[in-house]
Amino acid sequence: MNQIDRLRGSTPAKRHNARTIAALTGNPGCSRRAVLDAAGVDKVALAARVGYPGSFGQSRFALARGNAFEAMLKADDCALLRSVLDVGMVGYQDLGADLDDTLTGRHGRTRELLFSERSALIDHPLLTLDVAGQTVFLEPDLIALRSEGRLRVVEIKSFAIVDGQADAAAVSAAAVQAAVYVLALRALLGDDRVSHEVVLVCPENFSFQPVAVVLDVRKQLSTLRRQLSRLSSVATLIAALPPSVSFDLALPPSALVSSLAAIDARYAPECLSSCEMSVYCREEAAGSTAALGRSVRESLGGIEEVALALDIARGVVSPEPEQAEAATLLRQAARLRAEALGAG
Amino acid sequence: MSTLVALARAQAYVDGRAQPIATVRHLHVHDRPFVLIPLAMAGEANAPLAAMVGTAAAVPRLLVVEQPRNRDERFAFAAGLAGHLVPYLESFAGETEAVAVDRGRDVRYRFVDAPQVWVPNPGGVDFLRLFGRSTRFRRVDGDHPVPASVPLLGRWLTFLTGSAEVPGSALLPTAVQALMMHWATGQSGAEDNHLGSLLAWIESGAAAAREAERGPVAGPSTDPDFDNHVLAPLIANSDPGLRKVLHELLLPTWAAMWRALDLLRGLPPGDRVGSRWDGDRDAYSAYVQHLAEDGAPQPRRDGAVAAAARLQRLENAAARYAVQRAFDDPLVMAEYRLSGAAFGGVVTLADPDRVDDTGKRPVLRPRIMVATTETVRVEAGASLTSPARPAQKAKVISVTATATGYDVLLELSGGMGRKLVAEPGSVPLVGETVLLTTLSDAYRPGAAFPEPADTPWTHGGPPPLSTDSSSDSSSDSSSDSSTDSSPDSDDE
Numbered sequence: 001m002n003q004i005d006r007l008r009g010s011t012p013a014k015r016h017n018a019r020t021i022a023a024l025t026g027n028p029g030c031s032r033r034a035v036l037d038a039a040g041v042d043k044v045a046l047a048a049r050v051g052y053p054g055s056f057g058q059s060r061f062a063l064a065r066g067n068a069f070e071a072m073l074k075a076d077d078c079a080l081l082r083s084v085l086d087v088g089m090v091g092y093q094d095l096g097a098d099l100d101d102t103l104t105g106r107h108g109r110t111r112e113l114l115f116s117e118r119s120a121l122i123d124h125p126l127l128t129l130d131v132a133g134q135t136v137f138l139e140p141d142l143i144a145l146r147s148e149g150r151l152r153v154v155e156i157k158s159f160a161i162v163d164g165q166a167d168a169a170a171v172s173a174a175a176v177q178a179a180v181y182v183l184a185l186r187a188l189l190g191d192d193r194v195s196h197e198v199v200l201v202c203p204e205n206f207s208f209q210p211v212a213v214v215l216d217v218r219k220q221l222s223t224l225r226r227q228l229s230r231l232s233s234v235a236t237l238i239a240a241l242p243p244s245v246s247f248d249l250a251l252p253p254s255a256l257v258s259s260l261a262a263i264d265a266r267y268a269p270e271c272l273s274s275c276e277m278s279v280y281c282r283e284e285a286a287g288s289t290a291a292l293g294r295s296v297r298e299s300l301g302g303i304e305e306v307a308l309a310l311d312i313a314r315g316v317v318s319p320e321p322e323q324a325e326a327a328t329l330l331r332q333a334a335r336l337r338a339e340a341l342g343a344g
Numbered sequence: 345m346s347t348l349v350a351l352a353r354a355q356a357y358v359d360g361r362a363q364p365i366a367t368v369r370h371l372h373v374h375d376r377p378f379v380l381i382p383l384a385m386a387g388e389a390n391a392p393l394a395a396m397v398g399t400a401a402a403v404p405r406l407l408v409v410e411q412p413r414n415r416d417e418r419f420a421f422a423a424g425l426a427g428h429l430v431p432y433l434e435s436f437a438g439e440t441e442a443v444a445v446d447r448g449r450d451v452r453y454r455f456v457d458a459p460q461v462w463v464p465n466p467g468g469v470d471f472l473r474l475f476g477r478s479t480r481f482r483r484v485d486g487d488h489p490v491p492a493s494v495p496l497l498g499r500w501l502t503f504l505t506g507s508a509e510v511p512g513s514a515l516l517p518t519a520v521q522a523l524m525m526h527w528a529t530g531q532s533g534a535e536d537n538h539l540g541s542l543l544a545w546i547e548s549g550a551a552a553a554r555e556a557e558r559g560p561v562a563g564p565s566t567d568p569d570f571d572n573h574v575l576a577p578l579i580a581n582s583d584p585g586l587r588k589v590l591h592e593l594l595l596p597t598w599a600a601m602w603r604a605l606d607l608l609r610g611l612p613p614g615d616r617v618g619s620r621w622d623g624d625r626d627a628y629s630a631y632v633q634h635l636a637e638d639g640a641p642q643p644r645r646d647g648a649v650a651a652a653a654r655l656q657r658l659e660n661a662a663a664r665y666a667v668q669r670a671f672d673d674p675l676v677m678a679e680y681r682l683s684g685a686a687f688g689g690v691v692t693l694a695d696p697d698r699v700d701d702t703g704k705r706p707v708l709r710p711r712i713m714v715a716t717t718e719t720v721r722v723e724a725g726a727s728l729t730s731p732a733r734p735a736q737k738a739k740v741i742s743v744t745a746t747a748t749g750y751d752v753l754l755e756l757s758g759g760m761g762r763k764l765v766a767e768p769g770s771v772p773l774v775g776e777t778v779l780l781t782t783l784s785d786a787y788r789p790g791a792a793f794p795e796p797a798d799t800p801w802t803h804g805g806p807p808p809l810s811t812d813s814s815s816d817s818s819s820d821s822s823s824d825s826s827t828d829s830s831p832d833s834d835d836e
Contacts, residue, residue, distance in 0.1 A: 062387030160389030269532030
């Protein structure tokens with residue numbers, strides 16, 4: 001733990017949440033993100049400090065609507081939520097109410113409540129998940145619903161479901177987040193006591209009336225499990241870092257940049273919408289075929305450098321033996337392109 | 345992504361300028377387009393915030409919802425948009441032309457022109473689709489009456505966004521997709537979705553594109569920082585300055601839209617663009633007729649039979665569009681040459697007068713030998729076409745490997761006149777460069793669907809009384825439908 005604290009420096013740690021875990025698994029090959037998240041570094045501040053601020057805020061209109069929707073559902077002892085979930089008069093317990101608790105204390109009470117059969121609706125449970133060899137506390141904004149002896153995760157989201165359809169990106173993000181919670185609950189209670197079906201509660205059509213739909217997150221669960229298992233090497237990675245590497249925000253930007261350079265990143269354009277460091281990494285990855293997108297890189301025969309791919313295509317550089325097949329394709333493509341442009 | 349486009353992206357990156365990936369323009373660009381830039385209110389379900397609309401670059405019209413969560417204002421906005429858009433859409437329902445159908449036995453009429461509405465990006469199309477959904481069932485009487493133009497706007501928007509799903513349709517094109525079809529930039533496709541950045545790559549280069557990234561977004565979603573620091577105080581205080589702020593926010597995108605149109609107009613149109621626009625005029629004419637006769641709004645969701653038919657039409661359109669683009673554009677055809685579905689070569693032998701008299705009557709079947717250095721992935725018996733002679737079929741007789749590539753022996757049929765001697769120029773001469781492909785531009789008949797009475801149970805079975813889609817299109821106020829709980833209640 002010492003080493004992790006040293007990496008972060010004097011600034012307080014950013015806690016993992018379902019969203020950061022979901023993003024982590026979105027690009028599991030990126031050591032930089034894994035290390036920064038494991039150390040709890042404030043990536044927004046770090047990116048700004050090294051001169052590549054990103055825009056990762058949330059619109060206050062969106063926040064206000066989300067909060068209003070949730071408040072409406074939970075008003076009057078969850079009257080509306082009960083009716084949309086069709087659960088009748090069952091116990092409701094909010095574990096988020098007493099904030100003076102210690103994390104471990106609250107986690108203990110969560111365990112106790114989840115194991116008991118007392119309540120059917122359990123709000124704000126405190127869960128743990130093993131991420132990259134570390135125990136991460138999750139404070140989900142979720143409700144666990146007990147039905148037929150199994151727990152179901154209930155996610156409240158404020159995007160609209162219109163005629164049974166919703167924004168695909170929003171739904172898949174919600175499904176991955178819910179899968180993180182399912183995984184955490186299963187770690188606590190065992191696989192058979194937590195359902196792989198989660199309930200998504202959203203406004204229906206253009207009204208503010210809630211509707212509940214069931215999502216099967218088995219696919220997300222297996223993806224998460226596989227990618228979390230691949231992350232287990234982060235502790236080894238951190239241990240192998242030279243002692244000079246530190247992300248203390250008090251350090252001068254040049255020192256932070258050389259620390260960043262000590263950890264490999266795997267930039268892909270998808271990072272731009274999910275990672276706070278992406279603008280910096282994009283600049284660093286300039287000139288690589290990966291920066292143009294995974295499909296471009298594959299179409300160029302997996303050659304790493306843009307300039308090299310072009311040189312091979314033009315025939316001014318002879319390819320390595322393993323690039324021979326790619327080289328044939330590239331030369332052919334270059335010839336056809338030149339011919340078509342000449343003819344046009 | 346094809347290797348050719350990937351190569352163009354690599355070249356664009358090194359040169360710092362976008363590279364052409366098409367030699368002709370693959371979509372119709374209207375002389376009098378309607379440009380529509382919608383802006384949505386963050387967090388709300390399809391609440392409009394503003395729109396900049398118009399048919400002339402010099403005259404942008406701004407529509408603003410001053411209090412986006414006020415439903416009356418929302419429908420006033422819809423009426424305002426209808427006031428601009430619907431007259432434009434209806435302005436083409438004038439002069440008609442006769443089109444022969446059923447091999448000349450009958451004739452039908454279509455309008456000589458159709459509208460074309462441009463939005464910046466696919467997000468704009470999605471916004472309009474939902475906006476059409478939220479307005480087309482509105483009632484002009486009852487509890488929350490709206491002006492008659494609002495449901496009409498909803499129907500038109502649904503028609504336009506529906507046709508935007510048809511590959512090759514140009515009734516509702518997006519600037520970003522139109523530009524990306526013709527130019528490759530040195531950045532990723534995800535970054536190309538920023539209209540300002542994409543346009544900068546084409547017009548001035550990489551550095552300007554990075555600069556443009558920090559510029560205003562082209563909607564429909566707004567920047568969270570803008571929401572939090574500019575928009576929120578203006579809305580909270582009902583500040584009259586809101587209009588001016590939104591005008592300034594949208595103006596760069598407005599200008600970019602017209603510059604994108606000019607760029608596209610600068611390209612020569614492909615030969616088959618006109619025939620696709622004919623299809624769009626057909627669709628427009630049919631919808632004008634539908635509105636005049638019945639005018640029922642489109643159903644919330646297609647019924648099973650309608651969905652199957654629509655999917656089939658979309659697949660057909662996609663296949664036809666891909667082939668047509670390849671036939672129109674050697675740079676697109678090059679992708680097929682790279683994959684072996686097409687090859688170019690030189691005619692080394694030609695027997696233009698060969699007659700096959702083994703059948704009942706003699707037929708003209710010239711043979712040619714084509715020598716190619718390219719990969720040939722066709723087998724004997726395959727039927728090939730050449731974009732230069734689309735009416736002619738070339739049957740592969742044999743493929744022989746040579747020292748430099750392949751010799752392909754072909755037997756030609758069709759497109760040579762009715763006599764037993766080929767029309768001059770209809771058979772390639774020795775020394776001529778030809779291109780042959782397995783793609784075919786020939787007419788594809790639609791799939792045969794069962795009669796309504798024979799509809800299988802998987803698709804709802806035979807209709808009891810009415811057709812299956814009309815039950816879906818019943819108005820919002822009906823409470824018998826189980827899934828549609830309260831679509832009319834938009835109150836918060």
